[in-house]
Amino acid sequence: MSGLALQILSGLATGGIYASIALALVMIYQATHLVNFAQGEMAMLSTYFAWMLFAGGMGYWQVFFLTVAASFVFGMVIERIVIRPISGGSVLSVITVFIALMIIMTSFAGWVFTFTIKSFPSPFSDWWKITPLLSPHEVGMIAVTLAMLALVFAFFRFTPVGLAMRAAALDPVASRLVGIRVSRMLALGWGLAGAVGAVAGMMAAPIVYLDPHMMGGILIYGFAAALLGGINNPWGAVLGGLIVGVLENVCGTYLVGTELKLTIALVLIVGVLLLRPAGLFGKPTVTRV
Amino acid sequence: MSTVLEMRKVSAWYGATQVLHEVSLAVGEGQITALLGANGAGKTTTLRAICNLMVRTTGSLALLGDDISNTVTEDIVRLGVAHVPDGRGTFKSLTVEENLKLGAYARADRATIGRDYERVYGYFPRLAERRRQQAGTLSGGEQQMLAISRALMLQPKLLLLDEPSFGLAPIVVREIFNILKSINANDGVSMLLVEQNANMALKIAHVAYLLETGAVVMSGDAGAIASDEAIRRSYLGH
Numbered sequence: 001m002s003g004l005a006l007q008i009l010s011g012l013a014t015g016g017i018y019a020s021i022a023l024a025l026v027m028i029y030q031a032t033h034l035v036n037f038a039q040g041e042m043a044m045l046s047t048y049f050a051w052m053l054f055a056g057g058m059g060y061w062q063v064f065f066l067t068v069a070a071s072f073v074f075g076m077v078i079e080r081i082v083i084r085p086i087s088g089g090s091v092l093s094v095i096t097v098f099i100a101l102m103i104i105m106t107s108f109a110g111w112v113f114t115f116t117i118k119s120f121p122s123p124f125s126d127w128w129k130i131t132p133l134l135s136p137h138e139v140g141m142i143a144v145t146l147a148m149l150a151l152v153f154a155f156f157r158f159t160p161v162g163l164a165m166r167a168a169a170l171d172p173v174a175s176r177l178v179g180i181r182v183s184r185m186l187a188l189g190w191g192l193a194g195a196v197g198a199v200a201g202m203m204a205a206p207i208v209y210l211d212p213h214m215m216g217g218i219l220i221y222g223f224a225a226a227l228l229g230g231i232n233n234p235w236g237a238v239l240g241g242l243i244v245g246v247l248e249n250v251c252g253t254y255l256v257g258t259e260l261k262l263t264i265a266l267v268l269i270v271g272v273l274l275l276r277p278a279g280l281f282g283k284p285t286v287t288r289v
Numbered sequence: 290m291s292t293v294l295e296m297r298k299v300s301a302w303y304g305a306t307q308v309l310h311e312v313s314l315a316v317g318e319g320q321i322t323a324l325l326g327a328n329g330a331g332k333t334t335t336l337r338a339i340c341n342l343m344v345r346t347t348g349s350l351a352l353l354g355d356d357i358s359n360t361v362t363e364d365i366v367r368l369g370v371a372h373v374p375d376g377r378g379t380f381k382s383l384t385v386e387e388n389l390k391l392g393a394y395a396r397a398d399r400a401t402i403g404r405d406y407e408r409v410y411g412y413f414p415r416l417a418e419r420r421r422q423q424a425g426t427l428s429g430g431e432q433q434m435l436a437i438s439r440a441l442m443l444q445p446k447l448l449l450l451d452e453p454s455f456g457l458a459p460i461v462v463r464e465i466f467n468i469l470k471s472i473n474a475n476d477g478v479s480m481l482l483v484e485q486n487a488n489m490a491l492k493i494a495h496v497a498y499l500l501e502t503g504a505v506v507m508s509g510d511a512g513a514i515a516s517d518e519a520i521r522r523s524y525l526g527h
Contacts, residue, residue, distance in 0.1 A: 160390070160394060163383075163387055163390060163391060163394075164391065164394055166383065167380050167383065167391050170380050170381075170382060170383070171378070171380055173342070173343070173374070173378070174374070174378035174379070174380065175391075176342065176362045176363055176366075177340065177342070177362065177366065177372045177374060177378055178366060178391045178392055178394050178395060178439070178443070179363050179366035179367055179394055179395025179443075180363070180391075180394060180395075181363050
């Protein structure tokens with residue numbers, strides 16, 4: 001029994017990583033109605049950026065906030081120079097560019113930082129040790145993910161800019177007619193997704209270690225999480241992340257073995273798309289004609 | 290009487306296709322000006338030309354005396370031009386209230402927004418009942434009411450309406466036109482009303498323009514046009 005409890009708890013911990021990546025995916029989806037395949041690699045580059053700052057001798061929280069700010073700018077730059085020129089293109093060309101970005105970023109990181117695995121510090125001390133089953137970092141990471149969720153939710157729900165971002169993604173022309181500067185909203189959405197992804201990367205790195213491929217598997221789980229929860233719902237994304245984490249761990253241990261763990265995420269993706277395309281907690285769009 | 294909008298010799302193109310040919314028209318302050326014509330006459334394009342939206346134009350456009358020929362859409366909205374486009378331009382998966390909030394997005398004066406919610410809910414009580422519903426679940430008439438309310442949230446100096454009667458039952462059309470008339474009378478909102486339904490439009494308009502294949506063929510007092518048999522037969526189809 002305590003074996004199962006342990007699996008569930010450590011599933012929640014890895015679920016926290018998936019949840020934060022899923023949150024970044026939801027962020028960019030709300031702003032652009034696109035799903036960014038390069039989200040994980042953007043987070044990975046942000047984490048390397050943080051690693052360089054550490055090497056320069058800065059304190060943890062200084063590095064943390066500097067990295068978040070830099071990743072925000074990085075996200076906006078990507079939107080300006082890579083995504084904007086293809087806006088209005090077909091979905092297929094957008095996806096191709098996303099995949100290209102993903103490969104380029106991985107190779108770039110491998111070229112600059114080599115593919116050797118590096119360790120990454122955690123800011124959470126023993127103070128965070130509330131249960132013997134979870135490490136302080138795992139507890140802290142879940143707390144950070146929940147805090148980020150609250151921020152993202154409040155941003156979309158309660159701020160005029162958050163509402164304008166959702167509107168811009170829904171209907172760019174109607175948005176311009178109420179005075180929303182749509183292109184600015186897109187850039188902002190990419191910036192925010194970059195920032196959320198940076199937090200995800202820095203929280204994941206102490207567990208999965210830092211290397212150019214660190215986000216590959218995580219992104220698939222993040223997708224599964226975002227789809228399971230509903231790609232337009234930040235709460236759903238985080239819940240989806242935790243569910244995927246627990247399912248992965250429990251099924252991996254008792255049902256299919258660790259080699260087939262990733263299959264669970266893929267089965268979830270296909271299953272959700274077939275049975276509940278809006279996700280468990282997503283709001284289906286109702287249209288009356 | 291002063292002029293809110295003055296269009297002088299405005300031509301418009303989609304790509305290489307010219308759709309408007311030197312259209313000149315004026316909207317007087319506090320008046321409803323109707324722009325009538327058949328399908329494809331260029332009515333929607335005229336509204337797009339005013340907002341600098343999706344169409345290339347030449348000629349001059351002035352809003353309250355200031356030139357807006359080269360102003361971008363988003364800034365024209367900030368100058369107080371609210372546009373209810375064809376297809377209504379409501380955000381279907383957002384709630385009624387969020388749609389109204391977006392209508393006020395570009396407003397400089399934010400202090401009186403709360404009062405304006407009450408004002409539009411006063412005109413359209415059914416929207417108040419449905420303020421937390423997704424706009425897509427509203428009936429066609431209610432969606433048109435929402436589109437008009439969304440535009441009113443800007444506190445517009447000029448309201449552009451693109452076929453508010455489109456696709457609605459006659460009784461709903463009558464209701465909406467009556468409300469438009471009282472909005473104009475009570476709040477003095479100047480309107481440019483594009484319509485195929487000439488009878489309804491002429492009933493509430495002060496001035497009317499007739500558009501045919503991208504050019505103005507006639508204009509004048511709405512009452513006079515409505516009662517002129519020859520015009521009715523040649524241009525309004527009955």
